[in-house]
Amino acid sequence: MKLKKNDQIELVCTDLSDQGFGIGHLDGMTIFVSDLLPGEKAKVRIIKTNKSWAIGKTVERLTESPDRVQPVCEKADACGGCSLMHLAYPAQLERKEKQLKDLFGRVDEQIQVLPPIGMDQPLHYRNKAQFPIGVIDGKSVGGFYRPRTNTIVPIRTCAIQSDKINEIYQWMLDHLSTVQAQSLRHLLVRHSFKTGEVLVVLIGPENLGFESLAKALKKDHPEVAGVIWNKNERNDNVILGEEYEVLEGKDSLHEKCLDLDIDLHFKSFFQVNPAQMEKLYTCALDLASLQPEDRVIELYSGTGTIGLLASRKAREVIGVEIVPEAVENAKANARANHIENAQFVCMDASEFAARNSSAADVVMVDPPRKGMSEQGIRDIVRLSPRKIVYISCNPRTLARDLGLFKADGYRCNVIQPVDMFPYTSGMECVALLEKEISTKS
Numbered sequence: 001m002k003l004k005k006n007d008q009i010e011l012v013c014t015d016l017s018d019q020g021f022g023i024g025h026l027d028g029m030t031i032f033v034s035d036l037l038p039g040e041k042a043k044v045r046i047i048k049t050n051k052s053w054a055i056g057k058t059v060e061r062l063t064e065s066p067d068r069v070q071p072v073c074e075k076a077d078a079c080g081g082c083s084l085m086h087l088a089y090p091a092q093l094e095r096k097e098k099q100l101k102d103l104f105g106r107v108d109e110q111i112q113v114l115p116p117i118g119m120d121q122p123l124h125y126r127n128k129a130q131f132p133i134g135v136i137d138g139k140s141v142g143g144f145y146r147p148r149t150n151t152i153v154p155i156r157t158c159a160i161q162s163d164k165i166n167e168i169y170q171w172m173l174d175h176l177s178t179v180q181a182q183s184l185r186h187l188l189v190r191h192s193f194k195t196g197e198v199l200v201v202l203i204g205p206e207n208l209g210f211e212s213l214a215k216a217l218k219k220d221h222p223e224v225a226g227v228i229w230n231k232n233e234r235n236d237n238v239i240l241g242e243e244y245e246v247l248e249g250k251d252s253l254h255e256k257c258l259d260l261d262i263d264l265h266f267k268s269f270f271q272v273n274p275a276q277m278e279k280l281y282t283c284a285l286d287l288a289s290l291q292p293e294d295r296v297i298e299l300y301s302g303t304g305t306i307g308l309l310a311s312r313k314a315r316e317v318i319g320v321e322i323v324p325e326a327v328e329n330a331k332a333n334a335r336a337n338h339i340e341n342a343q344f345v346c347m348d349a350s351e352f353a354a355r356n357s358s359a360a361d362v363v364m365v366d367p368p369r370k371g372m373s374e375q376g377i378r379d380i381v382r383l384s385p386r387k388i389v390y391i392s393c394n395p396r397t398l399a400r401d402l403g404l405f406k407a408d409g410y411r412c413n414v415i416q417p418v419d420m421f422p423y424t425s426g427m428e429c430v431a432l433l434e435k436e437i438s439t440k441s
């Protein structure tokens with residue numbers, strides 16, 4: 001029987017995809033169903049088919065997994081941001097561990113995937129939100145986009161954002177006129193859990209009297225360190241534009257990470273889960289086991305946080321990052337923390353690796369989701385480091401890159417997953433790669 005759109009079938013879910021869909025099989029087809037958990041049986045309506053796979057929607061659940069929980073967010077289904085809201089947290093960690101073991105086992109059986117480091121309180125953990133803003137039924141609204149659309153699912157509160165971010169966001173929704181909301185594209189809010197400071201960025205093509213809004217916000221919320229208008233006239237999915245104007249206070253936030261003081265520009269990258277970030281960096285540095293004479297190169301260094309922590313244990317650190325504001329942050333952060341053996345360069349990471357001819361003892365990389373280029377990997381290998389510590393927020397590109405490193409003589413022995421994104425399908429990993437000793441004589 002060939003499945004067709006609108007067919008109704010009974011399906012037993014046997015696995016969970018890395019996007020959080022339940023997986024079942026029927027007549028040689030793989031069927032992906034949202035809101036279905038392994039072990040559950042359901043009546044499913046087919047909404048899309050392809051040659052070997054189909055997408056279905058649960059019509060009625062016939063049995064229920066003991067790991068199913070009531071989502072704490074009533075918009076979880078529509079919003080699509082948290083694809084695992086219906087799964088108990090310990091079971092989320094077990095699932096993620098299994099998926100990572102399957103994925104990395106296919107690259108190299110030797111890789112040991114350690115149990116993920118989870119959170120004790122896995123809600124309200126995020127320090128940054130980017131809410132799309134608009135007008136629905138004559139009211140200013142914000143929220144998140146329905147998956148694969150530009151339709152806003154209106155929300156007033158998000159279960160994974162910090163309480164402070166929700167509070168500031170609600171204040172903005174209550175004070176934005178519909179004319180302002182219609183023009184705005186996004187509202188970005190950043191919050192430091194450690195210092196309490198908040199940064200608010202209004203993103204859109206025009207400044208529609210945002211000064212008075214900024215003043216009123218600052219008056220009601222003195223913890224707001226800065227309000228910024230970021231000009232973005234683009235019509236694509238790039239959130240931030242180049243130009244900006246500070247309406248109140250400053251364009252950066254005072255943040256802390258372990259014992260470091262961090263100046264964080266609103267354009268600079270920073271890990272979104274500060275509690276897990278500290279565990280991630282501690283783990284990355286433990287795996288690097290730096291020696292006092294080591295020369296460390298840190299590629300994709302952001303505001304320099306990892307490099308600055310590494311500089312306390314090594315002789316010299318060079319950080320490389322492409323966003324100028326982040327490099328300025330990193331340099332200022334070195335000065336503010338009285339660190340003299342760390343330098344930061346504004347350059348494409350691959351270009352730096354290609355141009356740099358002096359060897360490195362340890363290379364630390366933390367690229368964006370797309371991972372590294374083949375040439376970039378070859379250029380790192382040419383630096384002949386003793387160890388490479390690879391931090392990644394995308395297990396798939398990490399797996400691909402570990403395969404390329406292996407072909408060039410660097411094998412990964414151990415991966416430590418750190419759950420930076422509870423209730424979502426995301427996972428952060430730290431991989432340790434070491435040079436293989438050649439057995440050829």
Ligand SMILES: C[S@@+](CC[C@H](N)C(=O)[O-])C[C@H]1O[C@@H](n2cnc3c(N)ncnc32)[C@H](O)[C@@H]1O
Binds near residue numbers: 268299322326347
């Ligand atoms: C995942 S973040 C890591 C930042 C930093 N290690 C941290 O943990 O805060 C990746 C960083 O790579 C930077 N980046 C992206 N493409 C780059 C490139 N081609 N060369 C250098 N840096 C790049 C981004 O701006 C971002 O700061």
